Amino acid sequence: MKRIVWLIMALAVAVSACSGGSLVATVNGVEINNGDVEELIAGDLATVPSDLYAQLIQTLIVHEVVSGAALEEFGISITTEEVDEQVLALTAQIEVSGGTLEEAAAQQGLSLEAVPIIVEEDLTEQAIAAALTEAQEDPTEEEILAAYNSASQSLTEVCASHILVPTEEEAQAALDRIEGGEAFEDVAGELGTDGTSEVGGDLGCAPASNYVAEFAIATIEADLDVPSGPVQSQFGFHVILVRDRTTSSLEEVRASLEAGLRQEQSASLLGDWMLAVIGGADVTVEEEYGTWELEPFPTVVPPAE
Structure with missing residues (x-):
């Protein structure tokens, strides 16, 4: 249409x-x-x-x-x-x-x-x-590689959870509790301010490019199964947990x-x-x-x- x-x-x-x-x-x-x-x-x-x-x-x-x-x-x-x-x-x-x-x-x-x-x-x-x-000549290998690198967020699928709170101090306090042994899901359910709090902060799996830039970059850079943050975005401050991450290879998307x-x-x-x-x-x-x-x-x- x-x-x-x-x-x-x-x-x-x-x-x-x-x-x-x-x-x-x-x-x-x-x-x-x-x-x-x-x-x-x-x-x-x-x-x-x-x-x-x-x-x-x-x-x-x-x-x-x-x-x-x-x-x-x-x-x-x-x-x-x-x-x-x-x-x-x-x-x-x-x-x-x-x-x-x-x-x-x-x-x-x-x-x-x-x-x-x-x-x-x-x-x-x-x-x-x-x-x-x-x-015109075909795209060069350098051009293809540059396009691949610039598309990294859309080519990377992340399975993540988050806890969204209004302030950096609240996000740090949530992170401290998780690092102290509390379950991420429990803290998210108690403190999260968006709809994902009802499911333990679970965002499901999606291309990183689906998220705002700061959040997307954090999901790509985070260690798997290690809570990280606080990460600031236009929505507030996030504590992030990336459970899985896959990136399409250059040959797959060439x-x-x-x-x-x-x-x-x-x-x-x-x-x-x-x-x-x-x-x-x-x-x-x-x-x-x-x-x-x-x-x-x-x-x-x-x-x-």
Whole structure:
């Protein structure tokens, strides 16, 4: 469903400038009229917010630039058959969730007619990204190792318990009692201030990355079956007991790390390429509809109300 919403809200909507009406913008000599913009707006909107109207002008500008550059530089042109296939898949995905394509579009203030146009733009950007990364080298061993190390928290599962109290002094007192021979579960049940106190402080087993940073680091660094702390987090002070800890080996996750690095590289190359071609375009927006600004990134700023 997130993918659906992303597609509906995509900032690159394609449409041919043929609907007529007053001039809204000019892109590399191609005119965009208010009819082109209104064609993308849901018919049940009584009024169109200025920020939505400006966003749709921006999408038309981006499409005109990107589609032209994609064809000229890479020979990319998405076919009607490719668009239809993706729209059918998208429709089926939404219907499984109990909704309709028209409803999903309308929730974002867009018309049903805009959906295949959005899909076409998404496919175009995917094709551009593939073309840009085709000649790139595979991630190096150093890059893979760095990605592995940076993902250590998500790759490490910890089975832990904790005692959460408001102050460092209370946490230290709890730790002293446990080190003095009292059972961790008993002290947690007596002193813990969160829901885990009812189960002896047991948090179950989960990736360390599920927890706030200070707690996650502590669970990775702690000796097994040795209570440690106090550890401060945004919730208070913790005494922690890690019962078990397993970390996926580099070889176990190598393929997914390489795929992630390629995806990051692809997104970076596509972003840089789009900024370059859009920033280099000759764009004029009529003052009554907004202004075209390039910093910090290309956008149509709605007119002041």
